Amino acid sequence: MTNKRSPSNTSTPKPLGKWVVSGALATALLGGALFYLFAWQQLGRWWVWSLGNATGQQVFDSARTAVTLVGVIGLGGAAFLAYRRQKSTEETLDINRETTTHASKALEVSTKSLQVSTDTLVLGQEQLVLGQKQFEHETVRILRERYTAATEQLGSSSFAVRLAGLYALAALADDWQEIDKPNEQQVCIDVICAYLRTPTVPMQDATDDDGEPVLIEDFKGGSKAEHEVRRTAIRIINERTSPRANTPVPPAVAEFFDGPWSDRRFDLTGAELVDADFTSCTFDDIDLSNALLIGSTSFAASTLRQIRLTGATFAARGVPQGRASFVGAKLDTFIFDDVRMLVPCMFVGTQFRESATFRRSFFTERVSFDSAQFEESSSTVLDDVQFGIDMITFTHTKFDGPVDFSKVDFTLPPRIHFAEATGSKTPIATPESRRHFRDWPWTDDTDSDTDEPEQT
Template sequence: MKLWKPRGGNTSGHRLPLVVHIGTILAVALGTAYLLWRLWSGTWALTLTEGLDDKARFEVAKIVLAIVGGLGGVVFLTIGYRKQRDGEAAERRNDAAEQRLDAADAREQSKHFHERFSGAAEQLGSNAARVRLAGAYSMAALADDWDAGRQTCINVLCGYVRAPYQPPGELDDTADEQDLQQHRAATEEREIRRAILDTIGERLRAEPVKHKTWHGHRFDLNGAVIDAGDLSRSKITPGTVLNLARATFSGGDVSFARAKFSGGNVSFPSAKFSGGNVSFFGATFSGGDVSFARAKFSGGIVSFPSATFSGGIVSFVDAKFSGGIVSFPGADFSGVIVSFEGATFSGRNVSFAVAKFSGGIVSFARANFSGGKLILTGVRDWSAPPKF
């Protein structure tokens, strides 16, 4: 059974309050000093020595004072020890309180993010195009704020672009009201998809900041139908994955102009380029892999004018060029591997006019020119010519 129960405010672990503790030590110190003084000074009948002279009494007084001083030191040590213990206990209480507040804030913030996510996802599923557009922007804004859920938000946006989509065609004079409504709906849908791709481009255009920007994330557009989007000046940094495998470029303008491929991964394997204009004007390929393996170029324009290839690998292995235009005018190949191995050129020319082959490897091994031509007019530098 405890003789002293600490009050509610005393959480330092001591049974006695500090004042009582110090008072007890002082009382013992003073009582001991007084007892020794009476015994050694001869003021009591019972003394340890008799006939003490003044010098001896002075020495006794010095001893008593030394004892009192020692006990006083014990008092100050006790005070210091108790203050330290009380300070540590208060600090632990503050730390625990801060941790509880941080945990509460984290739970509240997580709840807020999930509510925003649910609201944006619901908007993206609306039948009204303007609501879906608002949902796309809301999801992008949430991705900006929510580091832990950024990839999930990106997945939702990319999933929307991957959904089945029929681009709006040309209307003729025989179009009826139903045709007009379908065309209007397809046009509105194209604008939403364009907005999402433009948003991705805008976020990748910013300077990379870890845990703040969209760099270092995966953008899965596998199989998407893409007929518009501005990805110009994007920075494809290490860890960034832009997957456009089996994507269809059927019309409109898609820009990678002045994009910097410096360590991430961009893939177009088995993609279909059947229309529109896909431009890599002034793009820089200085690291990472860019793959067009098994891609089919049957229409439209895919161009790399003034692009710089100084590192990494760009692959057109087993690609099929049966139509459209693929050109590299003024491109600079100074330290990269560009492979057209096994590619088939059956209907269109591939132009490297005014290009510079100053380093790296450009290979056409096993390429089949059954209808198209390889144009190398006006090449500015043959230091490392293509290999056949």
């Protein structure tokens, strides 16, 4: 809205110096005119510019009267100027007051606009949160429907449908992880593990060429197809627990990190697994207690932060002999109690980093700990362990942590080698057991000049 002002308010003021000069000249002219006017009145003659005939008293009276009138007029002018100044001040104050009022109104409008914008933003955020919740609920609903369908597929009598169910569950577990639902992801993994725990591989007793009892698959019972399903389940677990590498920007070096399922729990207690391949996997927690591991079982180059094999059986599969491999594995908590090892067992290059127990385990075939490392932070116990008639080797093994052989029966193995074994911690063994050892590198006493056992 435009405010209209009077012309007097909008006219340009004249400079003050001109007003002062003009006023002084006007005052001087007026004073002179009044002086002559009063002097002519007392003389009785007009327009006489020479006042030589006037008395001093007449001149004085004329001058006094003129000065008085000029003073009165000057006071009037001063009063007029004061009035104009006051009026100008009041107009300025009015203008300032109006400006302040407009500014206040503008501020009020801006405040209201800001409040409206804030309310709009809050409403938008609430709508966004509501939309996200609705999307999350819809996503969860869809994933749960997929879970139901996948579990139904696993129960199918068709080999192909069961395979599809496994892949569907694996993809579903990955999707649960993507939306940060680890418990739901664990449920999918538990179902896969439960399937592996179900004894649906038909097996039958047989004997190998040497007359030793072995287990073979009953192909007539449909073991070939089921074997493929279970091999697929193991492969799915392997792929998702294998380390991943990032894509570095040169010259940076690629860094490896755990697989997406490595921190999950794998309960495979009592499972029957044929040729289980967990090579190069990382497990935070895997339980194979009482499991039947048939054929070749591999944990080579794996990182096993906690693995339980209590009561597990490693058996051969048909005529081709199987094996159990922990070659190059890194073992933190390793529970190997009451294990029946009916195939060769390899701990070549294995790192025992924390605790390992081999209580009451039974080995019938060759066992190799060649180049294994029992680290200083580790503690290994072999209580009531029985070794069979094949050889046991600890060649190039490094013993820096305590290893107790005092309760191990070494009477059956024909050869027990410790060639070039080293380490700062002498394994504990009875004198009777040590009579069966070859190339034992330690003496009974340590060298006084070194912390390591004296080499022979």
